[in-house]
Amino acid sequence: MDTFIAPTNLELAIETKNLEVIYGDNQAVFDSSLEFPRHKITAIIGASGSGKSTYLRSLNRMHDKSVTVNGQIIYRSVDINQPKINEYEVRKQIGMVFQRPNPFAKSIRNNITFALKKNGITDSRVLEERIETSLKEAALWDEVKDDLDKSALELSGGQQQRLCIARSLSLRPDILLMDEPASALDPISTEKVEATMRKLRKDYTIIIVTHNMQQASRVSDYTAFFHQGRVIEFNRTQDVFQTPHVKMTEDYISGNFG
Numbered sequence: 001m002d003t004f005i006a007p008t009n010l011e012l013a014i015e016t017k018n019l020e021v022i023y024g025d026n027q028a029v030f031d032s033s034l035e036f037p038r039h040k041i042t043a044i045i046g047a048s049g050s051g052k053s054t055y056l057r058s059l060n061r062m063h064d065k066s067v068t069v070n071g072q073i074i075y076r077s078v079d080i081n082q083p084k085i086n087e088y089e090v091r092k093q094i095g096m097v098f099q100r101p102n103p104f105a106k107s108i109r110n111n112i113t114f115a116l117k118k119n120g121i122t123d124s125r126v127l128e129e130r131i132e133t134s135l136k137e138a139a140l141w142d143e144v145k146d147d148l149d150k151s152a153l154e155l156s157g158g159q160q161q162r163l164c165i166a167r168s169l170s171l172r173p174d175i176l177l178m179d180e181p182a183s184a185l186d187p188i189s190t191e192k193v194e195a196t197m198r199k200l201r202k203d204y205t206i207i208i209v210t211h212n213m214q215q216a217s218r219v220s221d222y223t224a225f226f227h228q229g230r231v232i233e234f235n236r237t238q239d240v241f242q243t244p245h246v247k248m249t250e251d252y253i254s255g256n257f258g
């Protein structure tokens, strides 16, 4: 299969080498080697079933034990795809935001502090500081600062998703994985989540799976195109969208399949 993977020549946040993911008899990701530059947004695009979510979930060891993940995932010079590496520690550094907002049925405040307390942070000044900083980073603070004890379930869908982003940021991760974070949101909430992502790039590396090609071209610096479980093309987003090297990428972005 024709492929084109551009070298970034940038400092990397994480990289996979020959990654493959197998569910029982069904191999969903094949021989995928990709580099994710630090403090950039990389979009993973491709048709339904092309393996985008499966690949993303392997980056912070979200797959359960029944799923086989072969190959290397290099993070800070360590292959984190080794059984001896604790997946809970990995997830503190590499957070995940899901497609549907999934706040806890707790107050806004407790959504943020829950994981912190579980990780032994109990000093109330530190907790208050993290609540404020995380909500500000997720562009939600101004809307909720007077209502921190309100149930998160009373927020709108878009606010709930930004709360989930704040919750992921409260542990000060290095990388944020986002699986279709705006697909359940209306256009105004989507724009707020995208604006939040653009701001976060300064401090975080973001990898986003999206069906929405306009979204990929609006928010991302780099784009990886997946087809049938393989990386077909990886390059700067403008190059992927304007001058794709591979015919299959061109067909996909021009709407000829998918």
Ligand SMILES: Nc1ncnc2c1ncn2[C@@H]1O[C@H](COP(=O)(O)OP(=O)(O)OP(=O)(O)O)[C@@H](O)[C@H]1O
Pocket: 023, 026, 028, 046, 047, 048, 049, 050, 051, 052, 053, 054, 055, 211
């Ligand atoms: N938990 C699972 N168990 C078995 N097979 C799975 C599981 N999750 C995904 N698959 C299979 O892996 C392949 C890739 O699915 P995946 O969800 O990663 O694709 P995707 O590109 O993210 O699709 P979509 O855009 O529809 O979410 C598909 O064939 C799918 O049926």
